[in-house]
Amino acid sequence: MISAKDPVCGMTVFREQAMTAAYEGRTWYFCSELCRRSFLADPERYLGAREPSEIVSPSARRIAYFTMEAALDPAMPTYSGGLGVLAGDTLRSCADLKIPVVGVSLLYWKGYFEQKLDEWGNQQEHPVTWEPGGPLRLLPVTVSLTIEGRTVVVQAWQYEPVGVTGGRLPVLLLDTNRPENAPEDRELTFWLYGGDERYRLAQEIVLGIGGVRMLQALGYTEIDRFHMNEGHAALLTLQLLRDATPVGSTEWDFAAVRRRCVFTTHTPVPAGHDQFAYDLVRCVMGDLLPLEVLQMLGGRDRLNMTLLGFNMSTHINGVAKRHGEVSQEMFPGYAIDSITNGIHSVAWTSEPFRQLYDRAIPGWRTDPFSLRYAISLSNQDIWDAHVQAKTRLLDEVRRRTQRQLNLDAFTIGFARRATLYKRADLLLSAPHELIETVKQVGALQILFAGKAHPKDEPGKEMIRRVVQAAKQLERDVTILYLDNYELLLARLMTAGVDLWLNTPQRPLEASGTSGMKAAHNGVPSLSVLDGWWLEGHIEGVTGWSIGSRTMAQKPDQPEEARELYQKLRWTIMPMYYRSRDHWIDVMRQTIALNASFFNTHRMVQQYAANAYV
Template sequence: MQWRATKPMTSNETNTPLPTAAYFSMEIALDPAMPTYSGGLGVLAGDTLRAAADMSVRMIAVTLLHRQGYLSQTIDAEGWQHEQPVDWNIEEHCRELPQRAEVEIEGRTVHVRAWQYDVVGCEGYRLPVLLLDTDLDENADTDRALTQQLYGGDSRHRLSQEVVLGIGGVRILRSLRIDSLVQFHMNEGHAALLVLELLDERAKSLGREMFNSEDVQAVRKQCVFTTHTPVPAGHDRFGFDLVEQVLGRSDLFDMHEVFCCAGELNMTYLALNLSHYVNGVAKKHGEVSRHMLVPKDTNHHYAIDHITNGVHVATWASPSFSELFDRFLPGWREDNASLRGALAMPPNEVWQAHRAAKLRLIDEINATQDDLFDPLTFTIGFARRATAYKRANLLISDPERLHRIVEKHGPIQIVFAGKAHPHDVEGKHLIQQIVRAKNQLHPAVKLVYLENYDWELARLIVSGVDVWLNTPQPPLEASGTSGMKAAINGVPSLSILDGWWIEGCVEGTTGWAFGNAASTNPANVDRFKEDADALYDKLEQVIVPLYYTKPDQWLRIMSHAIALNGSYFNTQRMVQQYVVKAYYET
């Protein structure tokens, strides 16, 4: 009998096994109408849970509610981003559980409740997600606001949120009488304070007020940590003074087995020190993390494996490709590896499915734009968070070069989308630069920057463009998943060799790489022009002429993108690796 979260959770029901893993993530994309995510990390978390539900993996997930979401984006006539909160109707999607938990923040008791959302797998299995909420009358206004907005507020606010997620999350599980979890999986370091709660629990159960090295070893066997970023700003750090104020305790700082770094709490190192299995999210990212995550003034090196990310195939396959797979690859939802059979699908059927997806995207664009897009024109897609290292402006950095490519081979359309963090002024300037480039490129190249990039818009873009472009500064792309979503829909990638593309690129077969793979120094000031020239060369010499003059070869590449990349870079394979390597490792 499967464990189902259809009522308050208890452990004494006959023949009802409890979940064996708890998955903690600050953000999770659960439903397009629920703005409980900001981008790749949250979408990856949601895809992970959808795959786990498809395979009936006994898991439970914990996150925060985010009553006002992340942000709704508008772009004015000058190309400047403006943000608004995103309110949503919680009761339409979740049900409140009666159990409560309490945490201490700055000496105040903060009451925490949970709302439950069920992720339903393709065969009906229900995987529960607990969304923690502090917006309760008994809490102070400051504490009620802790679960209002994703990634809002200052360091004190962020640390307080992480107390609710990590410590409050474990206590909510205990209030639901879930006491026998085998593994606690921290998806990034935001949830790392859960290890302190586990340490305190164990010490108290053995009659001690303070945990010791034996407790550290025991808790380490219970924890798994996935790190997602080689960008320093992606690792939360808090000064000990702030930690002492928020947690109300200073008894931890001399425990070097737990805290490695003098003067600050680094959530990444806290998770590293208390996890028996740690992984990066691509082969290259595992290697980068092993070199990067070495505490100052030590020679300690962590054992960091890798499990390359994937995407949930049924979520990201467009309606036209879902129908195509249903006809030619029955059972693809239950067995994503069956997409390798895409090579046997009739090429004209693949093209018709792509054309239908492209028309859906172009209809969306043309409904709001004066400069109408043409379904017969070669279309490039670029959509991701607007931040400097992703270099969204690489493609438009030399308008004259783009003009020459068009004159030589045929017209080009470019679809951009992506939000900048409200405090990322450089990211906002990047959006503005792209929007202003529209006039420089017109009429030879049509360009649109679509507002408010979200789950629904992503599904249109990744399936509706002809090539998916990725231009990060190596080695700062941990994995990337948007190109995987494109591949499911027969859209090949054109990307720098970084993140997952090092593993996924079969040149001229699943897509194309550009740039010097050996040149991976982020401080290399000449890299931008070098990569831009390489990008233009690949477009001019290979990709655009191939699209316009050799449709049979283009269709072969589309089919190989599905068969080779879609069949492997999916969360079904990824979750299987977590189960084998992390959850049930002895």
């Protein structure tokens, strides 16, 4: 038997028994599916030449970034969607820029869920099957906390994103699946966004209170800023308040805690903010703080995690300019800033475009702002890279569905969480319009993807409507709904389609980042003017709009659908088929104007300047 070294974890494996993957003309060998998928997601991370990685001691970390979910690795089911993807990209950019951050999240043994769709579009949810290992390391330290009067022991797994400059960043994934815990407590880190209110509150206790205690136990004693990525982690402020107050004292040092905390809100609707009845809080959390203190900080009737975070933070921000304004209207008593989201440029740029940028824009990996120089890229180079990215996407579609799509056909991508306000079915609301467009202009292919929350029946019904419409239109328009949308598929879709579509109901799109990912691959957007697109849209230059910029009147869905169809038929598809040079101009401008700005390097630098320092 011939042995080889796994490039991800460094283990020696026997080739005859190993899992394999092909890259750059050779075969690579892996000890597990986890390592194989990690490699395929970002081969250069494991093979590329980099400066030696720096190991920074815990005492040198000054910022703790708390998040309920984080998309760190395609093989690790520690995320469900946009919030987790943003967190993962944020941590990667912090590693690139060597910002002294430590990440804190939870480890989920059964993940969010794996989605399977039957031929009618009925969603079935299955647990994710995986074992922590490979790039994860179990730390030899535990902490304890009290839940429902029981002692719960918490352990931590460490994952270390390695930046393109060699910087390492520790991410602690908290876990209660230990033999000394009661069965119901071992399951607290099984499911992401699963269970009832009691389960959710217990998870947030593990994240916020357990996270602070774990940092202390591991020697992270010099944390200046605790950054809460949404309200799930707001209970950390209560632990900090306890720590800042002498034993037996009733003089709570709110100001000391407030100076150390930063809060980012992502939710533009009141119903989206976690709230818990005080009876439940007392039952699950116990007497960490007196009830009157909780009511003062988190609301009189229910513990509102967003209010708790707001009241205990020195800096609060939304995730786009419009979202900051909406949040200010929702919470008029608070000063709410905005820092527009971004995406990690290297992680979301497809291999063909990476190679193009490496040749033409040296230094873009460490300074994504230099992508503005894409304005000088040649038409042929841009188109060649796009065709390669599109080919890779269609190959994956064929592997998943056994359907061979047309490389030359105009292809639209729509991939979002399947919930009503995302309006995945707006494009299909008038099927005859699509048929006429195909007859007049040319072939059309549409790729959908996205999971509905297991309890979101309207979202599941929307998936069924899309699948049913696909059956009705199959003679004229090729429409596929790809199941189990995850990081690897997202990277292929955002890079490989010709147009990215986004149709949320305004003003419910806090930011959105999928169009930013598309922009890094020269894919323009057709989108409702909400979230980040209000800042990235220049009509006919970086893409096209649906609806008005103003919110003076309630959005008119039939009118938005008409505008969508008109722009497809009379502007967008004719440009693609009949004026290819003009189309590539839009691709080039999309990269130069949007990819150069809407990235997490710029975003993290804004946090450092406006919130951390």
